[in-house]
Amino acid sequence: MKRQMQPPRKARIGSRSSQSRSKVRPKKRKAESDGANKKMGQEIWHRKGLEMVGDERCLSGVDGLDNILAGGFLRGGFYLIQGDPGSGKTTLGLQFLLEGLRGGEKVFYITLSETKQELLQVARSHGWSIDKIPVLDLSAVENLLRPEAQTTVFHPSEVELTKVSQLLRDEVRKTQPARVAFDSLSEFRLMAETPLRYRRQLLALKQQFAKFKSTVLLIDDKMDTREAVDPHVLSLTHGVIDMEQLSPDYGASRRRMRILKLRAVKFREGFHDYVITTGGLSVFPRTIATEHRAQFRPGSVSSGIKELDALFGGGLDRGTTTLILGQAGTGKSSLALQYALHMADQGEHSLIFTFDETRIVMLSRAKGLGFNLEKAIDDGMITVQQVDPAEL
Ligand SMILES: Nc1ncnc2c1ncn2[C@@H]1O[C@H](COP(=O)(O)OP(=O)(O)OP(=O)(O)O)[C@@H](O)[C@H]1O
Ligand SMILES: [Mg+2]
Numbered sequence: 001m002k003r004q005m006q007p008p009r010k011a012r013i014g015s016r017s018s019q020s021r022s023k024v025r026p027k028k029r030k031a032e033s034d035g036a037n038k039k040m041g042q043e044i045w046h047r048k049g050l051e052m053v054g055d056e057r058c059l060s061g062v063d064g065l066d067n068i069l070a071g072g073f074l075r076g077g078f079y080l081i082q083g084d085p086g087s088g089k090t091t092l093g094l095q096f097l098l099e100g101l102r103g104g105e106k107v108f109y110i111t112l113s114e115t116k117q118e119l120l121q122v123a124r125s126h127g128w129s130i131d132k133i134p135v136l137d138l139s140a141v142e143n144l145l146r147p148e149a150q151t152t153v154f155h156p157s158e159v160e161l162t163k164v165s166q167l168l169r170d171e172v173r174k175t176q177p178a179r180v181a182f183d184s185l186s187e188f189r190l191m192a193e194t195p196l197r198y199r200r201q202l203l204a205l206k207q208q209f210a211k212f213k214s215t216v217l218l219i220d221d222k223m224d225t226r227e228a229v230d231p232h233v234l235s236l237t238h239g240v241i242d243m244e245q246l247s248p249d250y251g252a253s254r255r256r257m258r259i260l261k262l263r264a265v266k267f268r269e270g271f272h273d274y275v276i277t278t279g280g281l282s283v284f285p286r287t288i289a290t291e292h293r294a295q296f297r298p299g300s301v302s303s304g305i306k307e308l309d310a311l312f313g314g315g316l317d318r319g320t321t322t323l324i325l326g327q328a329g330t331g332k333s334s335l336a337l338q339y340a341l342h343m344a345d346q347g348e349h350s351l352i353f354t355f356d357e358t359r360i361v362m363l364s365r366a367k368g369l370g371f372n373l374e375k376a377i378d379d380g381m382i383t384v385q386q387v388d389p390a391e392l
Contacts, residue, residue, distance in 0.1 A: 055074070056074070056075040056076075057071045057072035057073065057074060057075065058072050058073050058074075058075050058099075058100070058103075058105075058178075058179065058215050059072045059099050059103075060072055060073060060092075060095070060096055060099065061095040061096050061097075061098055061099025061100075061102075061280075062092060062095050062096070062280065062281045062282070062283060063280075063281070063282040063283060064272070064274070064282055064283030064284055064285050065092075065281075065283045067268065067283075067285045068257075068259060068267060068268040068272050068283065068285050068286075069239075069259070069262065069265070069267055069268075070262075070265050070266055070267050070268070073096075073215050073217075073239070074215070074238060074239075074265070075178075075213060075215055076210065076213040076214070076215060077215055077216070077238040077239065078206050078209065078210075078216050078218070078236060078237050078238050079215075079216065079217050079218065079237055079238060079239045079240070079241065080185075080218045080220060080229065080230075080233050080234070080237045080239070080240045080241070081093070081217050081218065081219050081220070081241050081243065082219075082220040082221070082222045082229065082230075082240065082241070082242055082243070083220075083221070083222055083242065083243030083244065083245070083257075084221075084222055084243065084244055084245040085221060085245075086245060087243040087244060087245040087255060088243060088255065088274070088276045088281050089183070089184070089219045089220075089221075089243060090114060090119070090122055090183055090219065091122060091126065091276060091280055091281055092217070092243075092280075092281055093109065093181030093183055093217055093219055094109070094119070094122065094123060094126075094128065094130065094133075094181070094280075095280045095281060096179060096181060096217055097109060097130075097133050097179055097181055098128060098130075098133075100178060100179035101132055101133065105177075105178035105179055106175060106176060106177045106178050106179075107133055107134070107177055107178065107179045107180070107181075108133075108134055108136065108171070108172070108175050108177035108179070108180045108181075108214075109130075109133050109134070109135045109136070109180075109181050109183070110135075110136045110138065110168065110171075110180065110181065110182045110183065111135060111136070111137050111138065111139055111183050112138045112139055112164075112182075112183065112184060112187035112188060113139060113183055113184040113186065113187050113221075114139060114183065115137060115139045116135050116137045116139075119135060125278070126278055126279055126280055127278060127279065128280075134175060134177075136167075136168070136171055138164060138167070138168075138187075139187075160191050161188075161191040161192050161193075161197065161201060164188070164191065165201045165204060165205065168205060168208075169204070169205070169208045172205075172208050172209060172212065172214070173208070173212075176212045176214075177212065177214050178212075178213070178214060178215065179214065179215050179216075179217075180209060180214045180215070180216045180217070181216075181217045181219065182216060182217065182218045182219060183219040184219045184220055184221055185218050185219065185220040185230075185233065186220055186221045188201070188202075189230075195232055198232055199232045199236075202232070202233065202236055203236060206236055218233065218237070220233070222242070228242070228260065229242075229260055229261075234261070237261070238262070238263045239259065239261055239262040239263065239265075240259070240260040240261045240262075241257055241258070241259055241260070242257060242258050242259075242260050243255070243256075243257045243274075244256050244257065244258075244271075250390050251390045251391045251392065252391055254273070255273065255274050255275065255276065256271045256272060256273050256274065257271070257272055257274055257283065258270065258271050258272070268285055268286060270286045271286065272284060272285050272286050296318055296319055297318065298317075298318060298319070299318050300312070300313075300314045300315030300316060300317060300318065301315050301316045301317075301318060301339060301343060301348075302314075302315040302339075302342060302343070302346070303315070303316075303335070303338050303339050303342055304338065304339075304341075304342030304345070305338065316339070324336060333357060333362075333365065334365055334368075334369060336352075337352075337362065337365065337366055337369065337371075337373070338369060340352060340376075340382050341366060341369070341371040341373065341376060341382070344376040344379075344381035344382055347381075348381075349380075349381055349382070349383075350381070350382045350383070351382075351383045351385065352382060352383070352384045352385070353385050353387050354384060354385070354386055354387065355387050355389055356389075358386070359384060359386065362384065
């Protein structure tokens with residue numbers, strides 16, 4: 001009963017604080033509360049700002065990639081670039097930063113998997129100078145952190161990850177880059193050991209990058225084929241690009257990429273082929289026939305042989321496809337060539353793709369028909385493109 005008589009604990013605290021507040025003059029109190037509200041508002045706005053990614057885009061620096069991304073990366077976005085070993089992830093990262101440099105932006109390359117020397121080799125093979133790209137080389141992180149790891153009671157991996165994260169955050173604060181390439185996440189994942197620690201550290205990094213509106217490419221190796229994307233990273237990113245390197249039974253490797261996720265953007269879905277040549281990656285956005293419909297003049301295409309044209313009611317209809325079938329040696333190639341050569345005489349261009357016939361055979365065949373194919377090629381009326389089927 002005695003207990004019930006006492007005022008509740010909360011109420012007592014309240015009365016004490018209202019007593020002390022009553023000593024503050026009302027005007028000052030209002031100013032204080034306004035100040036507190038303003039501060040809280042600023043904080044909320046600031047937090048919103050961290051998560052907010054505007055519509056401003058930054059170009060990737062890779063031919064064709066901006067097309068499939070529907071205009072480039074969102075400024076301030078956090079992207080995952082994952083791919084097979086040797087698929088060109090580092091090259092893409094460097095192209096992205098070089099594009100930033102061209103636009104006068106601050107850039108930053110964080111490497112955990114390749115040494116600065118190896119990065120320089122990649123750049124050199126493409127004829128790039130990366131002198132102006134600040135590189136934070138953490139590939140020798142074990143040596144960097146060994147003394148601390150030995151003198152603490154913590155597990156070395158714990159010290160390592162916390163130290164690396166701290167180092168990264170400090171460097172980001174110092175450099176405040178507009179573009180960052182982080183190569184690669186797999187080292188970071190190994191350091192974290194547990195998924196929870198990995199996710200926490202990534203989140204902390206994301207927040208630090210977001211403070212400076214940095215557009216970040218997180219590069220990751222695709223070792224495990226069970227999961228399409230690491231779920232710990234997936235939910236933290238604005239977009240995921242998957243790069244593949246396929247090795248068919250014959251011919252050269254084939255490379256293709258696909259956007260697995262892109263928040264709030266209508267991107268070009270499906271697989272897009274890409275090549276790596278001296279100068280970097282070039283992506284060939286998947287062709288959609290309806291986007292390439294062109295106007296043409298209706299009419300017919302003549303072979304120059306009256307009887308043959310009569311069989312088709314005056315010639316082949318423009319804008320249509322005709323298949324010429326026949327046994328070996330029946331003159332299929334010669335017939336096709338006849339059309340191209342006659343149309344060249346009429347001032348019309350032709351493009352010939354040849355698979356197993358060499359240019360010399362074509363030239364002599366045309367000579368046999370009484371045409372000068374070489375001249376038509378030199379004049380630009382006929383273009384012959386040899387295709388090596390084994391390289392397709
Ligand atoms: N000048 C060049 N011309 C054509 N291809 C090149 C050139 N330089 C490098 N390559 C190709 O680029 C590929 C490697 O690119 P990159 O190092 O960016 O790949 P990565 O995905 O980062 O590889 P890793 O898994 O080793 O980190 C190699 O397969 C190499 O054949
Ligand atoms: Mg690499």
